[in-house]
Amino acid sequence: MKSLDKMLVEFAQQKLATQTRRHFLMDCVSKVGGLAMAPLMFGCDTGSSAASKGLNLSQRDLNPLAPLPPPFGAKAKSIIYLHMAGAPSQLELFDFKPELIKYHNKPCPDSLLEGRKFAFIQGTPNILGPQANFSQHGESGAWISDYLPHFSKLADEVSFLKAVHTDQFNHGPAQLFMQTGSARLGRPSLGSWVTYGLGTENQNLPGFVVLTSGGKTPDAGKSVWGSGFLPSVYQGVQCRSKGDPVLYLDDPEGMSRNLKRNVIDAINTVNQEEFNAYGDPEILSRINQYEMAYRMQIEVPEVMNINDEPESIHELYGTQPGAESFANNCLLARKMVEKGVRFVQLYDWGWDTHGTDHDGSIDMGLRNKCREIDRPISALLLDLKRRGMLEDTLVVWGGEFGRTPMQENRDGKTQGFLGRDHHVDAFTMWMAGGGIKPGLTYGRTDDFGFSGIEDKVSVHDIHATILHLMGFDHEKFTYDFQGRPFRLTDVEGELINKILA
Amino acid sequence: MINFILPLFGRFHPVLVHLPIGFLVFGVILIFLFGKKYETYSQIIQLAFLLGGISALLASLSGFLHYQNEGYTWDTVKFHLILGILTTLLSCGLWYHLKKAVLTPVHLRIKGAVLLTIIMLTGHLGGNITHGEGYFTEVLPPELQSLLGVEFSNTEPLELPYENWEEIEFYTGAIQPILDQNCISCHNPKKLKGELDLSSFKAIQKGGEEGKILVAKNFEESALFTRLVLPEDHEDHMPPKDKRQPRKEEIALIKAWIETGASDKAKLGESKITERLIEPFFKKNEKPFYPTVEISMLPLDSIAKLRDHGFFAEVIKEGSPFLSISCVNFPEFSDSDWYLLQAAKDQIVYLDFTETEITDAIVEKIAMLPNLTVLKLSKTAVSGAGFEKLVSNKNLKLLYINDTKVGFEKLGALDGHPTLEKIFAFNTSAADSGNYSQFSFHLETGNLNLPPLATDTIVY
Numbered sequence: 001m002k003s004l005d006k007m008l009v010e011f012a013q014q015k016l017a018t019q020t021r022r023h024f025l026m027d028c029v030s031k032v033g034g035l036a037m038a039p040l041m042f043g044c045d046t047g048s049s050a051a052s053k054g055l056n057l058s059q060r061d062l063n064p065l066a067p068l069p070p071p072f073g074a075k076a077k078s079i080i081y082l083h084m085a086g087a088p089s090q091l092e093l094f095d096f097k098p099e100l101i102k103y104h105n106k107p108c109p110d111s112l113l114e115g116r117k118f119a120f121i122q123g124t125p126n127i128l129g130p131q132a133n134f135s136q137h138g139e140s141g142a143w144i145s146d147y148l149p150h151f152s153k154l155a156d157e158v159s160f161l162k163a164v165h166t167d168q169f170n171h172g173p174a175q176l177f178m179q180t181g182s183a184r185l186g187r188p189s190l191g192s193w194v195t196y197g198l199g200t201e202n203q204n205l206p207g208f209v210v211l212t213s214g215g216k217t218p219d220a221g222k223s224v225w226g227s228g229f230l231p232s233v234y235q236g237v238q239c240r241s242k243g244d245p246v247l248y249l250d251d252p253e254g255m256s257r258n259l260k261r262n263v264i265d266a267i268n269t270v271n272q273e274e275f276n277a278y279g280d281p282e283i284l285s286r287i288n289q290y291e292m293a294y295r296m297q298i299e300v301p302e303v304m305n306i307n308d309e310p311e312s313i314h315e316l317y318g319t320q321p322g323a324e325s326f327a328n329n330c331l332l333a334r335k336m337v338e339k340g341v342r343f344v345q346l347y348d349w350g351w352d353t354h355g356t357d358h359d360g361s362i363d364m365g366l367r368n369k370c371r372e373i374d375r376p377i378s379a380l381l382l383d384l385k386r387r388g389m390l391e392d393t394l395v396v397w398g399g400e401f402g403r404t405p406m407q408e409n410r411d412g413k414t415q416g417f418l419g420r421d422h423h424v425d426a427f428t429m430w431m432a433g434g435g436i437k438p439g440l441t442y443g444r445t446d447d448f449g450f451s452g453i454e455d456k457v458s459v460h461d462i463h464a465t466i467l468h469l470m471g472f473d474h475e476k477f478t479y480d481f482q483g484r485p486f487r488l489t490d491v492e493g494e495l496i497n498k499i500l501a
Numbered sequence: 502m503i504n505f506i507l508p509l510f511g512r513f514h515p516v517l518v519h520l521p522i523g524f525l526v527f528g529v530i531l532i533f534l535f536g537k538k539y540e541t542y543s544q545i546i547q548l549a550f551l552l553g554g555i556s557a558l559l560a561s562l563s564g565f566l567h568y569q570n571e572g573y574t575w576d577t578v579k580f581h582l583i584l585g586i587l588t589t590l591l592s593c594g595l596w597y598h599l600k601k602a603v604l605t606p607v608h609l610r611i612k613g614a615v616l617l618t619i620i621m622l623t624g625h626l627g628g629n630i631t632h633g634e635g636y637f638t639e640v641l642p643p644e645l646q647s648l649l650g651v652e653f654s655n656t657e658p659l660e661l662p663y664e665n666w667e668e669i670e671f672y673t674g675a676i677q678p679i680l681d682q683n684c685i686s687c688h689n690p691k692k693l694k695g696e697l698d699l700s701s702f703k704a705i706q707k708g709g710e711e712g713k714i715l716v717a718k719n720f721e722e723s724a725l726f727t728r729l730v731l732p733e734d735h736e737d738h739m740p741p742k743d744k745r746q747p748r749k750e751e752i753a754l755i756k757a758w759i760e761t762g763a764s765d766k767a768k769l770g771e772s773k774i775t776e777r778l779i780e781p782f783f784k785k786n787e788k789p790f791y792p793t794v795e796i797s798m799l800p801l802d803s804i805a806k807l808r809d810h811g812f813f814a815e816v817i818k819e820g821s822p823f824l825s826i827s828c829v830n831f832p833e834f835s836d837s838d839w840y841l842l843q844a845a846k847d848q849i850v851y852l853d854f855t856e857t858e859i860t861d862a863i864v865e866k867i868a869m870l871p872n873l874t875v876l877k878l879s880k881t882a883v884s885g886a887g888f889e890k891l892v893s894n895k896n897l898k899l900l901y902i903n904d905t906k907v908g909f910e911k912l913g914a915l916d917g918h919p920t921l922e923k924i925f926a927f928n929t930s931a932a933d934s935g936n937y938s939q940f941s942f943h944l945e946t947g948n949l950n951l952p953p954l955a956t957d958t959i960v961y
Contacts, residue, residue: 070819074817201813202813316950316951363961364961365961371956371959375951382950385945386945386946387901388901388903388927388945391923475749497777497781
């Protein structure tokens with residue numbers, strides 16, 4: 001208590017130090033003016049502030065992660081988003097194009113290249129036939145290649161979007177676009193929007209968790225799970241994929257839990273005073289983060305610990321405790337969603353198969369990558385299904401763009417390995433679970449797999465659909481920033497009605 | 502050159518009509534006030550009716566010209582015009598009658614009252630033409646409206662059949678129904694706001710007071726579309742701000758119709774629009790997941806109290822009374838804590854007791870929740886004893902008993918439950934034995950596996 005008094009005195013002194021006679025006079029002017037301005041300023045409200053959205057402001061201010069009801073009936077309450085950073089080749093996994101075999105190693109027709117720009121391809125590249133063997137699977141007859149033997153048994157659980165298109169052909173901007181709805185920095189990520197709108201169910205865990213694997217984080221950096229202009233409390237919490245998921249979770253020697261509580265209480269009291277004085281909501285975020293960190297100490301070790309999982313689970317997922325792996329992350333994702341985490345985002349790096357080396361070849365490196373995710377993803381879907389979690393958990397899989405039907409010819413030279421360049425016109429994604437009609441293939445590409453020719457889907461459409469499943473109207477879910485309401489889908493986005501259950 | 506004089510004079514009608522009303526009402530007031538001392542005030546009373554008569558004549562003339570030049574139909578103005586002329590004749594007549602009278606005219610007040618009634622009626626009919634027939638009734642509460650027998654033009658929203666939608670006529674089958682629902686309450690042959698009638702293809706072609714509203718294949722020039730997408734607070738935005746707004750899918754369809762030629766005959770299939778534009782209008786026979794009964798909301802402070810006790814408590818969507826309750830942060834919840842939930846008995850539709858300290862005794866309590874739809878009892882000590890009581894949960898659809906000791910024989914009690922769809926019984930003895938297909942619900946046993954494949958270990 002004594003130390004708290006001391007801190008409060010220090011705080012009061014600091015405050016006095018900032019209060020000079022000039023400040024007093026300035027305050028007199030600005031506050032009287034403010035009184036007059038207040039009603040006028042409220043007139044500028046564009047109608048989508050927290051208050052008009054029906055948020056319980058006081059509750060939300062004190063705890064920015066307090067749960068909120070979705071505006072509309074939600075089909076899913078959690079999301080597991082599996083992002084294959086680097087962009088997997090749809091032509092080796094899902095989009096079977098026998099026509100490409102015929103044209104294999106022949107120059108690409110000019111009609112396809114006219115007026116086009118690629119990240120690396122120059123001049124006239126050769127067509128590259130599919131390097132995988134395809135067959136149809138399940139009652140739905142979805143085409144899946146032998147690169148994903150386990151996953152192909154779950155064909156009837158997922159819905160494929162075969163003609164997704166984006167407008168960014170470099171990894172960073174494309175990842176940003178896929179995750180924040182804009183290729184430029186500064187927008188909140190999908191997970192931040194959802195956490196902002198719904199809060200978190202488990203008050204001892206963050207609402208938005210990010211796990212990475214593959215040895216690297218996404219090219220776009222942490223902005224892909226950033227909160228943009230939303231309060232920073234809604235950004236994704238990245239857990240380490242090796243060792244302790246969150247550092248300093250254990251109490252240091254000699255520091256009891258109660259002592260820690262006292263320290264946090266003292267800091268929070270001072271911060272609260274600071275908030276009362278300045279009213280900056282970021283201070284509340286700060287208080288909340290201290291509280292969250294304290295509470296996480298109880299829950300996180302339990303949730304993030306996969307050592308105690310039964311052997312059958314390790315076999316199913318192919319997990320190896322202690323290692324950094326996509327498999328571990330899939331199991332963690334299931335455990336976290338089970339514990340009420342709203343949004344779990346997985347990034348797996350290493351899908352950028354240009355054919356410049358062995359790892360980046362679509363006949364060898366890609367197969368290795370596929371093997372790394374095939375069992376974990378299938379296990380995740382199976383595990384969610386048998387526990388009944390697929391009823392209200394949405395699983396999304398995809399990259400940031402697709403890959404070209406042509407062999408890459410970087411610098412005009414033939415590559416040493418088989419590889420494909422970045423491709424924005426058409427690629428495959430799939431969704432499963434909460435509110436998605438299972439066993440559907442939506443959209444079709446042309447004979448070369450170059451462009452979508454039927455039921456094309458944009459990145460904004462996918463965002464609109466995800467928000468819909470979480471109980472939002474993507475056109476009404478806005479946040480006021482710089483004088484106008486902002487949306488995840490900007491001014492675009494159409495629901496993909498056909499894939500909704 | 503002189504052509505414009507008559508229409509211009511016609512346009513003075515809305516101004517001129519107020520003059521006879523003023524003069525004549527004033528005259529009638531004078532009669533009522535000073536009828537007894539008529540002789541004293543005869544000159545001013547006569548003047549009132551003289552001016553009333555002249556202005557009524559001007560109003561009638563301008564009104565007739567207005568009718569002739571502005572495209573009103575005879576049906577619309579008929580009674581207004583006749584009564585207007587009658588007013589003119591009567592007021593002139595009354596003035597002449599007063600002027601000639603030597604003594605105080607008999608029944609003067611009755612004559613005044615008749616004239617007053619007629620001019621009021623004329624004015625009202627005129628008002629109906631400009632402001633619409635429902636001008637007064639519109640603002641009344643709906644109950645009062647139905648009492649007065651006002652008919653609503655509230656037609657059903659557009660809905661299209663999934664089968665053979667290509668065969669539906671674009672205009673008659675889709676566009677006109679959208680206009681019927683959103684526009685024609687003001688733009689019909691009788692009301693003609695902005696002189697625009699949207700009730701038929703022919704009328705739409707004709708346009709309104711600002712000219713054509715439809716330019717085939719050019720939606721940017723077609724006010725029929727552009728007015729809809731103006732910002733809502735723009736004065737030209739249609740429908741007006743305070744009226745019901747069309748859905749954006751409806752607007753998209755109008756745009757597509759204009760783009761594809763705005764024909765009155767083309768079928769949806771012929772117009773080469775994507776199915777995605779039509780999809781939102783397909784009839785959905787989607788059954789709501791949660792009950793649809795109307796119950797009262799739990800007071801906000803009661804919900805706050807539940808949260809204070811440690812429950813996750815939230816309504817399933819904004820404005821819904823139904824509650825979702827979870828013990829994710831309340832693992833010490835036990836049977837004796839049930840009383841905390843008692844107040845929300847009717848509102849609970851989703852109840853998650855996973856990993857709590859409940860026992861079989863709780864089942865009896867749970868059975869009292871009439872609207873419960875999802876029940877999660879995974880990782881608890883429940884054994885399935887008393888599950889037969891869950892038959893009284895008339896809305897239960899999903900039951901989770903993963904990682905419990907519930908035996909297979911206990912599930913038989915739920916066989917034939919009218920609403921129960923799935924039981925998730927992963928890692929229970931119930932899942933390990935018996936014939937699963939015998940139940941009316943789907944039993945998810947979780948006995949799924951991914952057997953190892955040779956390719957699992959090949960490194961390329």
